[in-house]
Amino acid sequence: MAVPEPYTGVTSSSPVRHHILSVLVENKAGVLARIAGLFARRGFNIYSLAVAPADDSQRFSRITIVVDAESAPLEQIRGQLNKLINVVEIKDLAPKEALERELLLATVEVDEETRQAVLDAVAQANAAIVDVNDTSVTLMLAGTPAACDALERQLEAFAQIELHRTGRVALPRLSSEPTRN
Amino acid sequence: MQLTGAQALIKSLEQMGVDTIFGLPGGAILPVYDPLIDSSIRHILVRHEQGAGHMAEGYAMATGRPGVAMVTSGPGATNIVTPIANAHMDSTPLVVITGQVPTANIGTDAFQECDITGITMGITKHNFLVTTAHEIPRAVAAAFYIATTGRPGPVLIDVPKDVTQAMMEWWWPETIEDLDLPGYHPESAIDGSLIAEAAALIAAAERPLLYVGGGVLKSRASAELLAFAERTNIPVVTTLMARGAFPDSHRLHLGMPGMHGMYAAVTAMQQSDLLITLGARFDDRVTGRLDGFAPHAKIIHADIDAAEFNKIRQADVAIRGQIKDTLLALDAATTHVGDIAPWWKTIDAWRDEFPLAYDPQDPAAQLRPQAIIEAIAARAKPGTIVTSGVGQHQMWAAQHWQYEIPGTWINSGGAGTMGFGVPAAIGAKAGHPDRTVWCIDGDGCFQMTAQELVTARAEGIPIKVAILNNAYLGMVRQWQEMFYEERYSEVYLSPDLPDYVMWAESMGCVGLRARTMEEAIAAIDLANTINDVPVVIDFRTDASEKVFPMVPSGATNDEILVHPSQRGA
Secondary structure, eight states: OOOOOOOSSOBTTBOSOEEEEEEEEEOOTTHHHHHHHHHHHHTOOEEEEEEEEOSTTSSEEEEEEEEETTTSOHHHHHHHHHTSTTEEEEEEEOGGGEEEEEEEEEEEEOOTTTHHHHHHHHHHTTOEEEEEOSSEEEEEEEEOHHHHHHHHHHHTTSEEEEEEEOOOEEEEOTTSOOOOO | OEEEHHHHHHHHHHHTTOOEEEEOOOGGGHHHHHHHTTSSSEEEEOSSHHHHHHHHHHHHHHHSSOEEEEEOSTHHHHHTHHHHHHHHHTTOOEEEEEEEOOGGGTTTTOTTOOOHHHHTGGGSSEEEEOOSGGGHHHHHHHHHHHHHSSSOOEEEEEEEHHHHHSEEEOOOOOSTGGGOOTTOOOOOOOOHHHHHHHHHHHHHOSSEEEEEOHHHHHTTOHHHHHHHHHHHTOOEEEOGGGTTSSOTTSTTBOOOOSTTOOHHHHHHHHHOSEEEEESOOOOHHHHSSGGGSSTTOEEEEEESOGGGTTTSSOOSEEEESOHHHHHHHHHHHOOOOOOOHHHHHHHHHHHHHSOOOOOOOOTTSOBOHHHHHHHHHHTSOTTOEEEEOSSHHHHHHHHHSOOOSTTSEEOOOSSOOTTOHHHHHHHHHHHOTTSOEEEEEEHHHHHHHTTHHHHHHHHTOOOEEEEEEOSBOHHHHHHHHHHSTTOOOSOBOOSSSSOHHHHHHHTTSEEEEESSHHHHHHHHHHHHHOOSSOEEEEEEBOTTOOOOSBOOTTSOGGGOBOOGGGOOO
8 A cells, every 4th residue: 555645745854845846957067066055055945856867968957856945935946046057947846736756775684583574564665675685675665755754664663774765856746737837 | 270279268258349358377377378469358467366356347337348357276266256256246247267277187186276166156147167178169158148148247267278278170159059058048028017017006106216226237227217217207216336327416316225325315215105126136235124124115126137026025016127128118108107296395305304414624624535525526527437445435435426427336335345446446447548537445445455556557547546544444443433332443554554655656656645625625636637647645534434324234224323413402
C-alpha cells in the first residue's frame, strides 16, 4: 500500500509552507553558485535542491528548488531569480498542484533477527532491495516526500549505516492547471 | 582575419563605440595593453584601480554611455570591487575588464590569482569568465548589451592571459541571437490595462505626487516627465539619484525627499493619497521608518525591474517597462485629474513656512558650507556638472545647488561610497570636456581618492574641487552630536594635516585656500578662469554646521527636524 499523497505541502522534510520552483538554467560554469548566492544574500531559505541536465544538448539544466515560502514572498524570490542572466525559465508549483517525487537510498545493518522486519518494511513501502551482503541491505524508494519520510521513520528502528535522499523533483499535476509561468 | 585574443578584445571595444577606457595595466592584462597602442581608444592611466571604476561611473552618469574600466588580476581586480558595488547599487552601466591568470593556472593559487567572478557575483548584473579567444567578441557585445539595457548595471569580463594571447578568426555577433542570452529579456511592452488602472487612480486622487527616482534619468524620460507634470499640475519630488531629472527652478518641484529632504517634499509624501512612483525603489533613506511611511497613499509603481514591485511597499498598480514609455502612455490615458487646488494650497504653505534654511554667514565667523556651494553655483555656467563624495557635503550639494539638466548631478547614492567625488568628476569631464565639472568634496572623502588628481593633471582633465574642510568626518560627527550626547569618537581629522594646498600643488594642480567669504569668492572666481589644470580650493568651514532638515534614523518622516531657526517654541 502506497502512502497517500500529501496535499498540504507540509512534510517532515519541509515542515513549513513550501513551494517548488522548477528553474531552467543555462548549463554554464558557476550557475549553481549564482543561484545559491542569490538565495543566501537575500535571505531566502532552500529546503532541497536537485540539479540535472535538462536536454540532450547539455545546453540547459533543470534545477528543482523547494523554497520556504515563509522566508520571503514568492514573488520576490521569483523576481530576483529571474534577474539572473543564466536563468531561462521559472515555473512555480504550489504543493497541491505538484506531483513531487524523490529518491531515498539507505543501507541498513541486518542480522537473523531483523532481516525479515527490514524486508517487510521494504515491501510495505513499495521500496526495492538494490544490494545485499551478509550483514546489510541497501534499499531504495522512489516516492512522494511523505512516503520517503514514512520509510525513513520506519528505518530508524534498525541500525542504519547510511541514508541519502535526493531532494525532490516535480511536475505539474495533469489534473490541475499549471501555475503561472 | 586572424587576431590575437587581445587584438580581438580591443577591436570589440572599438566596435561598441568605446572612446575612453579608464585603467591600469599589470601582468595578467599585459597582452591587451599592446594592441591598445594602435587603437583610437583613449586610455586614461589611473593611479589606483578604484579610481578607474569611479571614473567610469562618472563618465557613464554624465554621458549616458557605458563606462569602461580595465585592470589586471588579483589586487587590480579587488581594488575595483567598490566601484562595481557602487555601480550595482545605483544602476550605472559599466563594463569592467579584468585580466586573469592563464586558464591552466586557475584554481592553483597562482601569483595574482583571485576569483573575481566569484567575488563580484552578487554585485554585478552579470559577469563572464572567457575561456576561449573565439568567445571574446560575443562576451564584449553581450556585456555592453546587458549593462545598458533593462535596468542598467555593471558587467565584468574576466579574461585569462592565455586567452588574450591565443589566435582567433575574427567575427562579430551581428544579432541579439548571436549573443546567446536565452534567459535575458530586458524590455517589456507596457500593459495598457495597467495604464488605465493608473489613470483611474490619478483621476480619483486628491493629493497625488510624482515620486521620481533615478530610473527617470536612466530611461531618458525627463522631457516626458515635464510634459506630464505640467499637463496634470501634479507636484514632483526628485530623489538623490534623480536630481536633475526635473528642473529645480520649476514651480511644480518640491525638491528632494528623504532623510535630508526638503520639508515640503518629505511632508507631501507623507500626506499624499497617491504616489506615482517612477523608477524609484522606496529606499530606506527615502521612506524613513517604513510602517509610518506615506500611510494614506495608494501606490502606482512604474519600473523596468519587476523585482522592485512589492519588495518594500505593496503597489496598487505595478507597471513594468521603460519609464519613458510609461509616461507617454500615462499622459495619453490621463484624461482628467481631480481638483488638487487644495492640495497645492497646503503644499505652498509648507514651502513658505519651511524653506531650506541655514544661519546667515557672519563675516567674522568660519565659512558656512551652504554659502560656499551657493557661491560656486551662482558663478557656474549652465550645464556645469557637480559630483560629490558621501556625507554632509553631499547632502548640502544636493540641497543647495539648483539642478536643471539631467546628468549634472553625479553622486554615490545607494552604496554611499566615500571618495567617489574626485574620480567621478574626472570621468565626467573626460566624457564632457566642454563642460565645467565641480567636485564638491569633504576633507574625509578627499583623502580617500585625491591621488587621482595626478591622473587628471597628467591627462589634461581640468576639474575643479571644492573641499568643504571642517576637519571632521562631518556626518558621523553630526550623528554623534545629536544622538550620542556629543561624545565624539574617532571623527577628528585636523584642518591642516594634510596641507591641502601643498598637496594639490604637488599633484600639479592649482591649490587655493579660503577662510573668509571674501577669500572664497576670489578663489572661486580665480578657479573659474583656470581651464588647463585642475584646481583645488581648501574652504575652511564651520564644523558645528549640521545638515537640516533631518529625519532621525529609525523615526518616521513625520518626525522631521527642520533647521533650529524654524522650530517653534
